[in-house]
Amino acid sequence: DMKVTQMPRYLIKRMGENVLLECGQDMSHETMYWYRQDPGLGLQLIYISYDVDSNSEGDIPKGYRVSRKKREHFSLILDSAKTNQTSVYFCASSLYGQGAGNTLYFGEGSRLIVV
Amino acid sequence: GEQVEQLPSSLIVQEGASVLINCSYTDSASVYFPWYKQEPGKRLQFIIDIRSNMERKQNQRLTLLFDKKTKHLSLHITATQPGDSAIYFCSASRGSALGRLHFGAGTQLIVIP
Numbered sequence: 001d002m003k004v005t006q007m008p009r010y011l012i013k014r015m016g017e018n019v020l021l022e023c024g025q026d027m028s029h030e031t032m033y034w035y036r037q038d039p040g041l042g043l044q045l046i047y048i049s050y051d052v053d054s055n056s057e058g059d060i061p062k063g064y065r066v067s068r069k070k071r072e073h074f075s076l077i078l079d080s081a082k083t084n085q086t087s088v089y090f091c092a093s094s095l096y097g098q099g100a101g102n103t104l105y106f107g108e109g110s111r112l113i114v115v
Numbered sequence: 116g117e118q119v120e121q122l123p124s125s126l127i128v129q130e131g132a133s134v135l136i137n138c139s140y141t142d143s144a145s146v147y148f149p150w151y152k153q154e155p156g157k158r159l160q161f162i163i164d165i166r167s168n169m170e171r172k173q174n175q176r177l178t179l180l181f182d183k184k185t186k187h188l189s190l191h192i193t194a195t196q197p198g199d200s201a202i203y204f205c206s207a208s209r210g211s212a213l214g215r216l217h218f219g220a221g222t223q224l225i226v227i228p
């Protein structure tokens with residue numbers, strides 16, 4: 001069963017706390033992504049990982065960092081969370097890159113509230 | 116960079132009606148256009164795509180039209196059902212392996228039984 005799993009699904013943090021969002025996939029996909037979804041803005045790309053330790057900034061990387069030490073696992077880290085990072089975060093994976101016609105498989109999302 | 120716009124932002128129709136979702140993009144180098152659907156509380160799922168060397172693609176009740184000259188796409192859904200209620204996202208990419216998908220803001224479709 002091809003699946004992208006995100007943990008945790010819901011999270012409330014205080015401003016200044018660190019946040020770790022985790023994502024796993026069981027499809028041996030090379031490429032993984034982190035997006036955030038905000039009302040009226042659609043999906044904005046935070047980071048892409050092309051493989052283990054091969055990460056690239058997306059359109060809105062400021063305030064975020066990522067880690068990919070195993071092909072099946074991709075983490076998003078917020079060091080000192082800010083209230084404007086309240087959002088729904090989606091992880092996705094694809095066999096190869098986004099542009100090659102490879103379908104993206106999405107996780108169910110992680111809703112983060114920063115108070 | 117690429118800008119993808121969708122209209123309308125929301126749509127409410129009666130079951131059985133047809134709907135049209137419009138999408139425009141700005142980067143003439145974009146060649147691949149997948150669409151994704153997000154049902155309430157669920158993950159995004161791929162529904163249909165088209166490449167720039169095609170004008171039309173159909174998948175059951177979904178028809179995707181592409182106009183390269185005007186940089187415009189239209190997703191036509193016929194015989195809508197309540198299960199079609201979702202947010203529909205248009206996206207565009209340049210097609211290379213390292214290319215990135217740029218998403219529109221989405222169109223929320225509500226189908227009333």
